[in-house]
Amino acid sequence: MPLDPTPAQEQLLRSYCGAARFAYNWTVAIVKENLDKRDEERRAGIVESHLTKSLSWSAWSMTPLWNSVKDEVAPWHCDVTKHAFISGVTNAATALKNFDESRKGVRKGQPVEFPAFKDRHSKLSFTMIEFKPQYWLSEDSRHVRLVLPRASTDPRISRRRKQLQWLHTTESFRRLKKKVISGEWTIQAVTISFVGGRWRASFSVRQYVVHARSAIRLRGSLVGVDLGVKYLATLTVSVNGLSDENGHVENPRYLDAHFERLAKLDRQLSRCMKGSKNRAKLLLRRQRLHGRISRTRYLYLHRLTTTLTGGFETVVIENLDVAGMVRRKKKNTAKALRRSIHDAGWSELRRQLTYKTDDCGHRVIVVNQFYPSSKKCSHCGETKAKLALSDRVFECSNCGISLDRDVNAARNIRDEGIRLLTNEASTVAGHQPGTLNADSRDRETKPPRRGRGDRYQSRTTQPARELSPLA
Numbered sequence: 001m002p003l004d005p006t007p008a009q010e011q012l013l014r015s016y017c018g019a020a021r022f023a024y025n026w027t028v029a030i031v032k033e034n035l036d037k038r039d040e041e042r043r044a045g046i047v048e049s050h051l052t053k054s055l056s057w058s059a060w061s062m063t064p065l066w067n068s069v070k071d072e073v074a075p076w077h078c079d080v081t082k083h084a085f086i087s088g089v090t091n092a093a094t095a096l097k098n099f100d101e102s103r104k105g106v107r108k109g110q111p112v113e114f115p116a117f118k119d120r121h122s123k124l125s126f127t128m129i130e131f132k133p134q135y136w137l138s139e140d141s142r143h144v145r146l147v148l149p150r151a152s153t154d155p156r157i158s159r160r161r162k163q164l165q166w167l168h169t170t171e172s173f174r175r176l177k178k179k180v181i182s183g184e185w186t187i188q189a190v191t192i193s194f195v196g197g198r199w200r201a202s203f204s205v206r207q208y209v210v211h212a213r214s215a216i217r218l219r220g221s222l223v224g225v226d227l228g229v230k231y232l233a234t235l236t237v238s239v240n241g242l243s244d245e246n247g248h249v250e251n252p253r254y255l256d257a258h259f260e261r262l263a264k265l266d267r268q269l270s271r272c273m274k275g276s277k278n279r280a281k282l283l284l285r286r287q288r289l290h291g292r293i294s295r296t297r298y299l300y301l302h303r304l305t306t307t308l309t310g311g312f313e314t315v316v317i318e319n320l321d322v323a324g325m326v327r328r329k330k331k332n333t334a335k336a337l338r339r340s341i342h343d344a345g346w347s348e349l350r351r352q353l354t355y356k357t358d359d360c361g362h363r364v365i366v367v368n369q370f371y372p373s374s375k376k377c378s379h380c381g382e383t384k385a386k387l388a389l390s391d392r393v394f395e396c397s398n399c400g401i402s403l404d405r406d407v408n409a410a411r412n413i414r415d416e417g418i419r420l421l422t423n424e425a426s427t428v429a430g431h432q433p434g435t436l437n438a439d440s441r442d443r444e445t446k447p448p449r450r451g452r453g454d455r456y457q458s459r460t461t462q463p464a465r466e467l468s469p470l471a
Contacts, residue, residue: 001144001169001171001173001200001201001202001203002169002170002171002198002199002200003144003167003168003169003170003192003198003199003200003201004167004168004169004170004199005167005168005199006163008156008160008163008164009146009164009167010199012146012148012157012164013124013146013192013194013199014124015079015080016080016081016083016084016126016192017084017124017125017126017194018120019074019077019080019084019085019088019126020084020085020087020088020091020125020126021088021118021120021122022074022085022088023066023084023085023086023087023088023089023092024088024089024091024092024118025088025117025118026066026073026088027062027066027088027089027092027093027096028092028095028096028115028116028117029117030055030062030065031055031057031096032114034052034054034055037052038051038052038054057093057096057097057100058093058097059089059090059093059094062089062092062093063086063089063090066085066089070085078149078151078152078153079149079152079153079154079157080149081128081147081148081149082149083126083127083128083129083147084126086127086129087125087126087127087128088126090127092115095115096115098112099112099113099114099115110323123193123194123195124193124194125191125192125193125194126191126192126193127189127190127191127192128146128147128189128190128191128192129188129189130147130187130189130190134177134180134181135187136187136190136203137173137176137177137180138166141172141173141174141177142168142169142172143166143167143168143169144166144167144169144173144190144201145165145166145167146164146165146166146167146192147165148161148164148165167192167199167201169201176203176205179205184207185205185206185207186205186206187203187204187205188204188205188206189203189204190202190203190204191204195291196287196288196290196291196292196294196295197284197285197286197287197288197289197290197291198288198291221312221313221314222312222313222314222315222316222414222417222418223235223236223237223308223311223312223314223315223316223414224236224316224410224411224412224413224414224415224417225308225315225316225317225318225410225413226318226373226406226409226410226413227317227318227320227344227346227349228251228344228406229251229337229340229341229344230251230392230406231248231249231250231251231406232249232250232251232252232304232344233248233249233304233349234246234247234248234249234404234406234407234409234410235247235249235308235410236410236411236414237312239307239311242303242304242307246404246407247407247410248406249304251344252296252297252300253340253343254293254296254297254300254343255293255339255342255343256339256340256343258289258292258293261289262286262289262290265282265285265286265289266286268282269282269283269286297343297345297348298345298348301345301348301349301352302352304349305349305352305353305356306356308353309353309356309357309359309360309362310360312362313362313363314362314363314364314365314417314421315353315357315362315363315364315365316364316365316366316367316413316414316416316417316418317350317353317364317365317366317367317413318366318367318369318371318373318413319366319367319368319369320346320369321369322341322346322347325338325341326338326341326342350364365417365420365421367413367416367417367420371412371413371416372412373409373412373413373416374387374394374405374408374409374412375387376408376412377394377396377398377399377401377408378403378408378411378412378415379396379399379401380396380398380399380401382396382397382398382399384397387405391405392404392405393405394408
């Protein structure tokens with residue numbers, strides 16, 4: 001929800017964000033100092049039981065530690081609300097937890113490094129927590145409450161408390177207030193951040209009452225979706241108002257539409273002196289332009305994902321390594337293509353599909369990224385050895401069929417999703433498929449063992465146990 005703060009309120013918000021950054025850096029520094037000290041003692045030959053006691057990285061342990069030393073570390077803490085400091089400590093504890101789980105191999109995805117210190121160029125954000133249901137919302141549904149420090153030494157805050165405690169919003173939150181008053185929703189926290197050149201407030205809401213889902217008019221039971229650059233998505237089922245007769249969903253290319261304007265702002269910034277007022281104005285203009293581009297892109301993706309999740313029981317998509325495709329710097333991957341991949345927002349589209357299908361009671365099937373959806377014929381199953389990116393028409397040398405490249409890939413993704421669903425339904429309890437896209441094996445597959453001498457050992461298989469008729 002966009003905010004329209006006064007200059008005094010904006011100064012107060014920036015001080016809150018600075019306090020959250022200060023608490024974040026303090027937490028990371030305390031933990032880093034403890035770890036370095038323990039490492040030095042180990043190198044000195046001290047027994048593990050006699051080392052310095054390790055710190056607990058949880059927010060429940062670090063918050064009382066911060067409260068005990070805040071008078072010495074931050075004597076100015078009375079001029080800032082306590083929520084800002086708690087927000088910084090909590091964020092640091094979450095970052096340390098992610099690092100610890102990644103180091104132990106519990107966290108999935110790419111490895112997470114030790115949290116780095118934040119500077120004044122980092123994202124401005126802080127979170128306020130209050131468990132009173134109607135504490136945050138005003139009567140006119142146009143103002144959000146800002147928690148002020150209780151015992152501030154600044155006379156500008158103590159004299160103008162009534163003018164500072166309500167932030168004006170450019171949009172009405174009448175629906176949110178109606179849900180809160182009725183008791184269906186409860187506001188758990190409010191996060192205020194500076195995104196896209198504007199201050200925004202986001203509400204974390206808990207829903208206690210779950211109503212029965214209204215009947216949804218389905219367009220089909222299953223749809224295959226092929227993501228691309230020329231067309232944002234290609235569907236196996238044509239949807240009126242969303243795609244054309246071939247299932248192609250138009251790619252709006254919001255970044256390309258404003259690319260010349262962004263390039264002009266970058267040229268103007270390069271001629272400005274660092275620290276000048278004109279440079280600050282140009283930076284704000286560029287931030288707001290980027291924010292406008294991202295907001296319009298998200299709205300377009302929300303329209304697409306809402307239609308897919310509400311109209312089909314199962315959505316089949318391909319698992320694309322977006323980070324690898326953008327990071328790959330080869331001759332056949334031009335800079336403009338990498339920019340277009342960023343502009344398409346494939347990762348955001350998959351994220352929206354995932355949580356929206358869960359809300360509707362539907363599901364998403366993800367096909368392996370190594371499945372040859374573009375090179376395989378959807379009619380006879382023949383696979384080509386090579387297929388250039390410039391070839392937009394798929395012609396099969398075996399059956400002679402000729403159709404659009406994206407339509408062929410969408411059909412292959414749909415068929416692969418049906419096969420995965422069939423294998424999942426027919427899998428015997430206790431058996432695991434050998435690979436993601438392979439047929440189910442008749443024996444159990446054990447995970448590889450990693451030893452000191454042999455890091456990657458071959459997979460060993462054992463015959464499946466015979467199931468008794470009563471099992």
